[in-house]
Amino acid sequence: MMNESQLKLYQRIQAFTLDDDTHALSFSQLLARSNRWQIEYAKRAMEEYKKFAFLAVVAGHPVSPSDQVDQVWHLHILHSHSYWDDFCPDVLQHPFHHRPAQGGREERETLHHYYRMTLESYYRFFGQPPEDIWPTPWRRFGKDLHMQRINTTEFWVVPKQLPKIRAPRLTRGIGVLLLSLAIVGCSNATQALSWGGEDSSIAYFKISGLALLGAYLLRWLLRASWTEPVKPQLDDYEIAYLAGGKNRAVDLAITNLVEQRYLNPEPKDRSFSVLKVLPETSYPLELYVMAQINQNPNLFSIRQAVAPKTTFIRDRLQKEGLLMKGKAAEVCHIFPVFIVLGAVMLGYFRITSDALHASSYTNVMGYLLVLGFPLVFPPYRSQWGDLFLKQLQSLYSTNIAYRFALSGSIVLSGGVLDDLKQVFDPPSSNADGGCGCGC
Numbered sequence: 001m002m003n004e005s006q007l008k009l010y011q012r013i014q015a016f017t018l019d020d021d022t023h024a025l026s027f028s029q030l031l032a033r034s035n036r037w038q039i040e041y042a043k044r045a046m047e048e049y050k051k052f053a054f055l056a057v058v059a060g061h062p063v064s065p066s067d068q069v070d071q072v073w074h075l076h077i078l079h080s081h082s083y084w085d086d087f088c089p090d091v092l093q094h095p096f097h098h099r100p101a102q103g104g105r106e107e108r109e110t111l112h113h114y115y116r117m118t119l120e121s122y123y124r125f126f127g128q129p130p131e132d133i134w135p136t137p138w139r140r141f142g143k144d145l146h147m148q149r150i151n152t153t154e155f156w157v158v159p160k161q162l163p164k165i166r167a168p169r170l171t172r173g174i175g176v177l178l179l180s181l182a183i184v185g186c187s188n189a190t191q192a193l194s195w196g197g198e199d200s201s202i203a204y205f206k207i208s209g210l211a212l213l214g215a216y217l218l219r220w221l222l223r224a225s226w227t228e229p230v231k232p233q234l235d236d237y238e239i240a241y242l243a244g245g246k247n248r249a250v251d252l253a254i255t256n257l258v259e260q261r262y263l264n265p266e267p268k269d270r271s272f273s274v275l276k277v278l279p280e281t282s283y284p285l286e287l288y289v290m291a292q293i294n295q296n297p298n299l300f301s302i303r304q305a306v307a308p309k310t311t312f313i314r315d316r317l318q319k320e321g322l323l324m325k326g327k328a329a330e331v332c333h334i335f336p337v338f339i340v341l342g343a344v345m346l347g348y349f350r351i352t353s354d355a356l357h358a359s360s361y362t363n364v365m366g367y368l369l370v371l372g373f374p375l376v377f378p379p380y381r382s383q384w385g386d387l388f389l390k391q392l393q394s395l396y397s398t399n400i401a402y403r404f405a406l407s408g409s410i411v412l413s414g415g416v417l418d419d420l421k422q423v424f425d426p427p428s429s430n431a432d433g434g435c436g437c438g439c
Contacts, residue, residue: 002125006058012091013050018076031075036152041132045072048133051126052118053087057094059121064114066140068133073098105415112141112414116398128396137398138413201360204350208368211343215336215375222332225321225384232320232388237285238313240405242322242381242389246310248408250303251424253285255404255412258420263293267422271297285310299423322385324378333378340372 002010018027025033032042049065049072056063065073076083077098088096101107116137122129150157234242240252254272257263263272278290285306292305318325324332347365351358381389393406403411412421 006054009057009092010054013054016050016087016091018046018082020082027075027079031072034075035071044130045069045133048130049073049076051122053092053096055118055121055125056096057092058125059118061117061121062114063118063121064111065118066115066134105418108141108418109415112137115140119398123396123398136403136411138403138411141413200350200354201364204347204361205364207346208343208364211339212368212371215339215372218339219332219336219375219379220383222328222335223324223379223381223383225382229321229384229388232322234317234392236401236405237283238317239392239402241310241313242317242385243392243406244408245380246307246314247303248405249285249310249313250289250306251409252401252404253283253289253306254299254302255417255420256283256401257286257289258416259400261416262290265416265419265423266297267419267426270299270423270426272299272302272423273297284312317385321382322388323380324382329379333375336375337372340368340375344368 020026028039028042028046031037031046032039035042037045045068049069052063052065052069052073076087088094101111119129119134119137122134237249237252240248254263257278258265258272261275262278264275265272272293274290274293278286280287288306288309289302292302296302296305314323317323344365347361347368351361354361389406397403400411400417409421409424412418412424
């Protein structure tokens with residue numbers, strides 16, 4: 001919520017125009033061309049730059065831009081008359097200096113802290129920041145530091161990752177099944193002998209398809225909740241267990257202890273040293289971790305010793321219907337597997353009685369085993385658990401513990417957390433540098 005003076009400042013900033021119609025190439029066009037952005041994205045980045053400038057004056061703490069906003073800032077400074085003669089004295093009514101990063105571990109940690117505070121202030125004034133322009137701190141000081149200028153007349157630019165195609169699990173399973181049926185249908189099944197008045201391999205093909213579909217449908221039904229679930233209140237450790245299992249919960253305890261400076265990570269041998277005594281009133285999992293470190297500070301020993309002690313978290317999640325449990329989990333796992341294995345065994349018996357057309361049955365059996373392989377893994381979350389986890393992932397937060405609970409060590413960035421990330425996921429290369437500012 002803005003007070004009167006803040007509102008007037010924001011209105012002056014919004015009224016300020018970066019684009020100059022008298023230029024052959026406008027500010028937004030030049031920004032888009034120099035960064036290979038779409039013009040619409042460039043204009044959005046310009047609007048976010050204005051919000052950043054507003055925060056620089058009113059936030060009450062040093063601010064740090066995202067890489068995208070920083071590109072707008074750089075270009076604006078190059079338009080020196082607009083920046084120094086108009087924008088700073090008349091609009092901001094405040095000097096707005098850009099301080100390039102000098103590099104080094106301490107400054108990286110400082111800029112990481114400033115950036116996180118900037119996101120929190122943004123959220124307070126404007127709501128959730130768009131992640132494609134204001135990425136998470138771990139991406140801002142991770143992948144985004146590897147941006148490079150490339151001459152596209154001399155080099156091809158090929159993405160390392162293909163776009164992800166998302167689809168509901170059941171729809172995806174049906175799609176794979178139909179694809180397999182089409183592939184098998186193109187085989188030489190039509191050359192097989194008759195079975196009950198119908199081509200035997202085609203009959204087996206149909207039975208196998210129905211068996212596979214039935215197995216996945218049964219698993220889906222057994223994971224469903226048939227009563228109206230009540231949304232529970234989970235702590236960070238319960239969220240970690242729900243998202244990544246018992247090791248994620250243990251790793252979160254370690255992360256909290258490192259962030260609170262009870263532990264110091266040692267990347268070289270993937271261990272920890274104790275910096276100070278942990279209060280006895282701390283969370284049980286943190287006490288278990290500290291007790292184990294006093295015996296063996298190695299990460300694998302900690303996980304092995306502490307993970308079995310997370311059963312109290314598992315029991316709470318099962319009670320809330322978020323995790324599968326007991327006989328329900330066993331039935332949900334075993335029955336669908338037996339359905340697929342039954343179809344495979346049927347194919348084996350057909351081969352023994354019809355060896356001449358064994359390849360037709362073998363093809364179907366092969367696809368059946370490949371497509372049914374995911375059923376080998378026991379079900380973990382219920383459908384309600386999956387849905388609730390998605391709701392948690394949609395909530396915005398810069399809190400390290402919460403983000404680690406949901407996403408794991410990928411979120412670790414800045415200072416001692418860089419060392420911790422190397423303990424969890426060696427080897428790790430972390431670049432220093434980046435642009436920041438203080439005002």
